[in-house]
Amino acid sequence: MNLRPDPTFHATPKLAMQAPAETLAFTLMLSPDASQPDGLAVVDVDPASKSYGRIVHQLLMPHKGDEFHHFGWNACSSSLSPLSGHAFLERRYLIVPGIRSSRIYVIDVKEPLKAKIHKIIEPEEVFARTGYSRPHTIHCGPEGIYVSTLGGGGPEGTDGPPGIFIMDCESFEILGRYEMDRGQQEKHYDFWWNLPRDYMVNSEWGLPPQFENGLVPEDLLSNKYGHRIHFWNLRQRRNVQTLDLGANHQMALEIRPAHDPAKDHGFVGVVVDTTNLQGAIFTWRRKADGEFEAVKTIAIDPQPADPADLPELLKGFGAVPPLVTDIDLSLDDRFLYVSCWGTGEMRQYDVSDPMKPKLTGTVEIGGIVKRKAHPNGKAFGYGPQMVEVSRDGRRVYWTNSLYSTWDDQFYPGDRGGAMVMAHAGADGGLTLAEDFWVEFPKGYRSHQIRLEGGDCSTDSFCYPSV
Amino acid sequence: METGGAATGLWGAVVASGVYHGVNPGMGWPLAVSAALMERRPGALWRAIGALAAGHLAAMAAILAPFAALLVLVERQREIRIGAACLVIGLGLWLVANRRHPRFLARVAPARLALWSFLAATAHGAGLMLVPIYLGLCQVSQNDAGHAAASTLMAGDAGVALAVATAHTLAMTLAGGALAVGVHRWLGLRFLSKGWFNLDLVWALSLVLVGSVSLAAAL
Numbered sequence: 111m112n113l114r115p116d117p118t119f120h121a122t123p124k125l126a127m128q129a130p131a132e133t134l135a136f137t138l139m140l141s142p143d144a145s146q147p148d149g150l151a152v153v154d155v156d157p158a159s160k161s162y163g164r165i166v167h168q169l170l171m172p173h174k175g176d177e178f179h180h181f182g183w184n185a186c187s188s189s190l191s192p193l194s195g196h197a198f199l200e201r202r203y204l205i206v207p208g209i210r211s212s213r214i215y216v217i218d219v220k221e222p223l224k225a226k227i228h229k230i231i232e233p234e235e236v237f238a239r240t241g242y243s244r245p246h247t248i249h250c251g252p253e254g255i256y257v258s259t260l261g262g263g264g265p266e267g268t269d270g271p272p273g274i275f276i277m278d279c280e281s282f283e284i285l286g287r288y289e290m291d292r293g294q295q296e297k298h299y300d301f302w303w304n305l306p307r308d309y310m311v312n313s314e315w316g317l318p319p320q321f322e323n324g325l326v327p328e329d330l331l332s333n334k335y336g337h338r339i340h341f342w343n344l345r346q347r348r349n350v351q352t353l354d355l356g357a358n359h360q361m362a363l364e365i366r367p368a369h370d371p372a373k374d375h376g377f378v379g380v381v382v383d384t385t386n387l388q389g390a391i392f393t394w395r396r397k398a399d400g401e402f403e404a405v406k407t408i409a410i411d412p413q414p415a416d417p418a419d420l421p422e423l424l425k426g427f428g429a430v431p432p433l434v435t436d437i438d439l440s441l442d443d444r445f446l447y448v449s450c451w452g453t454g455e456m457r458q459y460d461v462s463d464p465m466k467p468k469l470t471g472t473v474e475i476g477g478i479v480k481r482k483a484h485p486n487g488k489a490f491g492y493g494p495q496m497v498e499v500s501r502d503g504r505r506v507y508w509t510n511s512l513y514s515t516w517d518d519q520f521y522p523g524d525r526g527g528a529m530v531m532a533h534a535g536a537d538g539g540l541t542l543a544e545d546f547w548v549e550f551p552k553g554y555r556s557h558q559i560r561l562e563g564g565d566c567s568t569d570s571f572c573y574p575s576v
Numbered sequence: 577m578e579t580g581g582a583a584t585g586l587w588g589a590v591v592a593s594g595v596y597h598g599v600n601p602g603m604g605w606p607l608a609v610s611a612a613l614m615e616r617r618p619g620a621l622w623r624a625i626g627a628l629a630a631g632h633l634a635a636m637a638a639i640l641a642p643f644a645a646l647l648v649l650v651e652r653q654r655e656i657r658i659g660a661a662c663l664v665i666g667l668g669l670w671l672v673a674n675r676r677h678p679r680f681l682a683r684v685a686p687a688r689l690a691l692w693s694f695l696a697a698t699a700h701g702a703g704l705m706l707v708p709i710y711l712g713l714c715q716v717s718q719n720d721a722g723h724a725a726a727s728t729l730m731a732g733d734a735g736v737a738l739a740v741a742t743a744h745t746l747a748m749t750l751a752g753g754a755l756a757v758g759v760h761r762w763l764g765l766r767f768l769s770k771g772w773f774n775l776d777l778v779w780a781l782s783l784v785l786v787g788s789v790s791l792a793a794a795l
Contacts, residue, residue: 113774121606121765190768192604192696193686195677198774252682280676306614306686345685372614573606573765574613 118563123369124575132561139554142514144175176208182248191572207245239284240275267318271296293349310342324515333357372574379437387412389434440503451493471540491525498559499566511555527556594747605752629749631693636741639703644737661791668783708790
């Protein structure tokens, strides 16, 4: 227990932007064939350091086959609300779930270069206490640590719908399911919230049989993946509204609410529109009467391609879909970053007017057909995927793997994990940093990035920036 | 003269504990700043402070009322004071040993500030801290009254309870309100992370202290 709040807790997004820049990043490494244990890489991102852009510490797990994907902190800036009563927690532990194994690791990174495993929660405990499986997104919130899951019970994860469970933020004990009334929610993926306004939003990917062994083309073409978002009364744990984005908008993934809690809008990315292969962003917002609405505000076109250049899955279409697999919003809620994993683009949109996004920057790297190399000459292997933005909004980091079995369908063969960074201009514009390229150990792919002291997809704020 | 001094000291403790609760962010003043910023009107700050005060007052009254009723048993005053002192010490020791925060508080909707304030004050023993002080004040006033009728004493004790709860809450509200206005207008929210100290242990120990002083006086 600290005597003062953790210096990385900030009352407002604006204060967080003024905090010192990150010097380290934590990136998940996964072994796609489970031949090696998954791990956590500590990456030096301090340009003044000799080991800039290199992995300076690796922590490998004692088990294999976990498939690391997303992860999060035990505590964030939301602790600064008296309502949650956790003001003196330390931002010290990374909660890392294995989405294939359902095992959860709690990693102590108080001394990042000596990162160590603090606790392991075995899959059996997750199943027994929650009836859920395949833990995914982590957020620290009012009642502790919230963990979304992709699967229900049973070996296939189809015994009952997936949902969220809560862990104690000090003992890391699993307390139980979150939902009291889930309404129509029967698939899950990402979730986030507006804490003072007391609502949560969650999205839908697909059920485990739809993703664990690869994308199921028949399910996609018959629009069987998730296409709805659900709004919840956060503290009553009740689904209050379900919005259907349209069945053709397959796989509604990342939820990014405005960080400033005085704003009542947010974004959600849609991987693919099955009518035209476009990728899409919807802006959702709460109207004056308290109801929510969602409007498509960005559509990204597929690129025509010679079937000979396409993997089996896409040959019939003669085009590469953008595949919007991740999005991230800067802390000032001004720039939205959109990963187009298929075409190999990282796009930057000015969303000052959230209903009218303007494209302000694009970096091309990788891509199924274009295969654009990094300025340093190295091949990026896949496309831009998990994206993380620095607190000050000036550096944008991303990695290249989506999910082991899906990587293999869209980008056959083993192409190596990578992490790159681009500089963002104060008023827009995105340029790849030529001197930043993180090489991962052989056989490993790279997934989500967390920045030391918090980043744009971890911290929730309880006070407006004004 | 001596009883007057004791009474002044005890009233001082009532006000001081109010200020102590008021400036502690954990008792809610940051929520008033948040309300003013969220609604973009300074008036929202006062409405939030009012709701927090109402909850706090109710928590104080809810704890003091049973003791006011117990004091009818004039012959048992000493036992009541010893019992109350032990209760306060016990809660203090329990809070020293168990440093976890009550999780049910996080289930209260942010809009229900009065309810939250009531529950937060009750859960942390803010009301209980006042009990030994209150019992001391009742004793002082009874000594002054001499051998008055029981009904008069009872009315007097209830009046003291109300006065204690009100004075304490007023001090708490003024202190918390001043800080909320200061942060909203001048200091900015950076003050929140700079000026918030972990008083959990101090708080628990102050319960033990208040209880011990009162126990010593009763014995």
